[in-house]
Amino acid sequence: MLNNYHTPVLLNEIISNLHIVANGTYIDCTAGFGGHSQAIVDKLKNGNLICFEQDYDAYNFLLKKFKKNKNVKIFNENFTYIDYEIKEKVNGIIFDLGVSNYQLINQNRGFSYKIDGPLDMRMSQKNKLTAKTIINTYTKQQLVDIFKKYGEIKKPQKIVDEIIKIRKQKAITTTLQLQKIICDKTKGSIHRKHPAKTYFQALRIVVNDELNALKQGLEKAVNLLQKYGILAVITFHSLEDRIVKHFFKNITIAHDFYGHDVPLYQKIKPSYCxxxxKPITPTQAEIERNHKSHSAKLRVLQKIC
Ligand SMILES: C[S@@+](CC[C@H](N)C(=O)[O-])C[C@H]1O[C@@H](n2cnc3c(N)ncnc32)[C@H](O)[C@@H]1O
Incomplete structure (x- = not known):
């Protein structure tokens, strides 16, 4: 289903890989505006869907959307609580990482370098840390580290120096203020993408502790799969994808009890395959329909014993 708030990415690909059984139990860890969830529900008869969504606005949307579906349970929680809320083994789990279009275009949420708004970037309204706090209170070294590590920016020093200089005069409180600082300082250099994009990405990752949540979520999700259960994950940038790729690789290769590589006859067969x-990527037609899908990568694994 398409709606104004978000267009689900790789919808057919994720659904066909889930091999949904009508009486199965499925978890959507990042339910957003319910595009993927709806496609799962449409294939269930006596089965159940459990949704996690940390954004309160999206959670309320989901409550209304699925109010007639008694087989859909929705938690306004971080997916790192998945093992706390769910004790049964399930047939399939999906993650569709990152932000929804609603979050991106909503002025009040402060995710976009193109739209003016408060420097916020919190996906969960329960979260205390905002981008404004990071930009105005973190040390020079902390800011440099954040932009290097999470924005993969080689030399952020010039921009961090400017942030420090400006914030001494007046707090930096809006997205366009920060965008302007970045653009002014990178004027004249050639960029493949908007110069503010990776700075904003880095801040968003830290505000929402996205990479730690992903690592925890994956660990917990595979433990909830029943035999032949499927885990499917869509990522949107290389830092996320690297985590998923390595995690999938590590749990699908034969190893000894301690995880070491040993001769073949001593190896323990992996429980997942x-x-x-290679990741599944959107077709050209999908990218033309929905440009935001262009960087999406879908990786899938199955529990085999
Ligand atoms: C790309 S959108 C998902 C869109 C959804 N698949 C759909 O079709 O509408 C990602 C959503 O995941 C939520 N999210 C991201 N990280 C989360 C986490 N750790 N726990 C719970 N929700 C999370 C975001 O708030 C956002 O609404």
Whole structure:
């Protein structure tokens, strides 16, 4: 289903890889505006869907959207609580990482370098840390580290120096203020993408502790899969994808009890197998329909014993 708030990415691909059984139990860890969830529900008869969504606005939207579906349970929680809320083994779990279009275009949420708004970037309204706090209170070294590590920016020093200089005079409180600082300082250099994009990405990752949540979520999700259960994950940038790729690789290769590589006859067979040797990416037609899908990568694994 398409709606104004978000267009689900790789919808057919994720659904066909889930091999949904009508009486199965499925978890959507990042339910957003319910595009993927709806496609799962449409294939269920006596089965159940459990949704996690940390954004309160999206959670309320989901409550209304699925109010007639007694087989859909929705938690306004971080997916790192998945093992706390769910004790049964399930047939399939999906993650569709990152932000929804609603979050991106909503002025009040402060995710976009193109739209003016408060420097916020919190996906969960329960979260205390905002981008404004980071930009105005973190030390020079902390800011440099954040932009290097999470924005993969080689030399952020010039921009961090400017942030420090400006914030001494007046707090930096809006997205366009920060965008302007970045653009002014990178004027004249050639960029493949908007110069503010990776700075904003880095801040968003830290505000929402996205990479730690992903690592925890994956660990917990595979433990909830029943035999032949499927885990499918869509990522949107290389830092996320690297985590998923390595995690999938590590749990699908034979190893000894301690995880070491040993001679073949001593190896313990893995409990999971890779379904996608290479990630599934959107077709040209999908990218033309929905440009935001262009960087999406879908990786899938299955529990085999
Ligand atoms: C790309 S959108 C998902 C869109 C959804 N698949 C759909 O079709 O509408 C990602 C959503 O995941 C939520 N999210 C991201 N990280 C989360 C986490 N750790 N726990 C719970 N929700 C999370 C975001 O708030 C956002 O609404």
């Amino acid at each position: 890779l379904i996608t040797k």
